[in-house]
Amino acid sequence: MTDSKLTDDQRKIVDEVGDGVERAFDEAREQLRTARIPDGEGSTRCFRCSCPGYVFPVAGALAACDRNGCGHPFSRHDVY
Ligand SMILES: [Zn+2]
Numbered sequence: 001m002t003d004s005k006l007t008d009d010q011r012k013i014v015d016e017v018g019d020g021v022e023r024a025f026d027e028a029r030e031q032l033r034t035a036r037i038p039d040g041e042g043s044t045r046c047f048r049c050s051c052p053g054y055v056f057p058v059a060g061a062l063a064a065c066d067r068n069g070c071g072h073p074f075s076r077h078d079v080y
């Protein structure tokens, strides 16, 4: 816990926001799948590498981009 300078209140908010983001992500993924929208090339590029757009994992938890060579989390892509 060496890098944690958050107060309990701040940590609680971070947790809440994280939960909200995960829910929103779930819903967004569901909507994209339902509408069969392809991966957002150019609109959800990765901030950490040259990945041009976040690829929703086929299965599993919300997390790592499914693109080869990326694997960065959803939140590291230009999605907000
Ligand atoms: Zn990516």
Ligand SMILES: [Zn+2]
Binding pocket: 046, 047, 048, 049, 050, 051, 065, 069, 070, 071, 072
């Ligand atoms: Zn990446």
